[in-house]
Amino acid sequence: MSGVGVGIIIALVSVVITFLFPTLSWALGRWYQGRLVRALNEQEKRTGKMLQSEHYLSTSSSMNAIGANGSTLLHVSICVGPSMGQMFFMWFKSLVGGRLASYDTVLDFGRREVLLRLKKQADEFGCSTIENIRIETSVISFAKNQKSKTSSVEFLAFATGIRQ
Amino acid sequence: MQPGTTISLHMSNVETIPGKVLVNSLGLVTGSTVRAKNIGKDIFAGLKNIVGGELKAYTELLNESRNEALQRMMLQAHSMGANAIVNVRFATSNVAAGASELFCYGTAVIVE
Numbered sequence: 273m274s275g276v277g278v279g280i281i282i283a284l285v286s287v288v289i290t291f292l293f294p295t296l297s298w299a300l301g302r303w304y305q306g307r308l309v310r311a312l313n314e315q316e317k318r319t320g321k322m323l324q325s326e327h328y329l330s331t332s333s334s335m336n337a338i339g340a341n342g343s344t345l346l347h348v349s350i351c352v353g354p355s356m357g358q359m360f361f362m363w364f365k366s367l368v369g370g371r372l373a374s375y376d377t378v379l380d381f382g383r384r385e386v387l388l389r390l391k392k393q394a395d396e397f398g399c400s401t402i403e404n405i406r407i408e409t410s411v412i413s414f415a416k417n418q419k420s421k422t423s424s425v426e427f428l429a430f431a432t433g434i435r436q
Numbered sequence: 437m438q439p440g441t442t443i444s445l446h447m448s449n450v451e452t453i454p455g456k457v458l459v460n461s462l463g464l465v466t467g468s469t470v471r472a473k474n475i476g477k478d479i480f481a482g483l484k485n486i487v488g489g490e491l492k493a494y495t496e497l498l499n500e501s502r503n504e505a506l507q508r509m510m511l512q513a514h515s516m517g518a519n520a521i522v523n524v525r526f527a528t529s530n531v532a533a534g535a536s537e538l539f540c541y542g543t544a545v546i547v548e
Binding site for chain 2: 300304340343344345347349351353355357378406412426430431434435
């Protein structure tokens with residue numbers, strides 16, 4: 273076999289190896305996150321039925337404080353992150369810019385999940401009204417060096433739950 | 437007060453404690469904690485990063501730390517003689533690579 277042929281084969285193999293892991297991770301991530309979002313949709317429907325009528329959610333601070341029996345501070349947080357494969361391909365996407373669909377999905381999932389958990393926590397404490405809801409987003413990087421591929425975003429939701 | 441004892445005060449992130457009457461305001465109280473991940477959790481989180489989604493190890497770590505920060509704030513308010521904290525706010529910041537500060541602050545008050 274000629275030297276050129278061997279060279280081409282080596283080049284092809286190295287390209288395949290470079291893209292194999294990110295592609296695998298991307299595909300697994302798509303499948304796994306799709307499952308998470310479907311589970312969340314189901315739960316939202318169920319808790320929607322359970323809570324919608326009796327729960328009153330508001331970002332304002334003094335709507336339903338009159339006639340309150342007791343109150344408690346509610347706070348829930350969740351850490352979410354995209355998969356390594358998604359981050360890898362996101363880098364290519366960021367060359368042209370535009371909408372980063374995979375980040376969209378992950379962040380949307382995190383925010384909906386954190387609100388759902390806030391409602392559940394309110395239910396645990398017997399609160400019928402949730403007011404002054406605040407949602408904060410912060411980037412958590414527990415990575416010691418920049419090369420580490422771990423990245424995550426924390427969503428914190430806090431509110432005052434009121435028993436009536 | 438013994439260290440390690442848990443106390444619980446009325447808390448809210450609105451201007452009053454709903455259902456109670458505000459009697460006296462005692463001023464600012466704060467609580468903070470800096471946490472770093474441990475290597476075991478990091479390895480699991482690294483594995484979880486292959487598929488993405490929720491990183492449960494980090495969620496738990498941050499929840500624990502936030503509760504500790506709240507506990508410190510309550511301890512401070514308790515030592516001032518307050519029985520409630522209003523207008524509680526949270527802040528999270530990355531102070532160093534591998535560590536994260538969880539900070540909470542509020543106004544200590546006496547309610548009836």
